[in-house]
Amino acid sequence: MFERFHQDARQAVVLAQENARRLHHDHVGTEHILLGLLDQPQTVSARVLGRHGVDHLRAYQAVVDALPPRPGETLDADALEAIGIDLAAIREKVEAAFGPGALDRPAHRNRRGRVFGGRHVRFTPRAKKTLELSLREAIHLKHRCIADGHVLLGVLREGEGLGARVLADAGIDFTALRQEIVAELS
């Protein structure tokens, strides 16, 4: 499916993962896709959302508020230092082997119960659905490739993820937003 993604749309997916890592989340959800779109301020999706008063900073804060870091999942550097363990040094070595954030995300189980370590940031079913819907939006509009605007249409069409909720909470009228995006895309 990704071969039909235009550069900006691909970059939004990459930045969605990057935002999830930054937030120490172990998943990429619709909220991270939204943040990925907003992280490229020059794109159609970011400009249209900007007109409705939503930029990356505001959306990021809304996501942090909705999914605050759980205290039990944060490594306690001070407590470790009190017994002579330098968490920063350990983190540096682990990240060199397993990538940024590998130590700061909790391990998780997949549906079959298999454990995966913190280097994985998996896509939620809603996020996958959103990307599928962005393809469907492009086909429906008879566009040859998927731009970032189609991905935003996917977020709106999926409708129930945290990404859509952040937009709804900002008072955005989805019907009006859709029309603006479609107008910009054609």
Next chain:
Amino acid sequence: MSDTAQLASDAGSRDPAVGLRAVRALRLLVDRLEALQVENAREQGWSWQEIAVFLEVSRQAVHKKYAGGRGLLRREK
């Protein structure tokens, strides 16, 4: 260790709040490292038995903790 941490350590070595918090933090750290290392070993083709030898636990224990699934119905080496 920084001077501050040394002070904290000296002053609080018998303080259960400091000690227990450190144990809890260490356990979380170990759990994360173990998950990363077990997964990495599996990816490199290690059997559960080989992993168990290094962790000095039974094969069943490491399999139960990390492989998931329904055990009897799924066979993994």
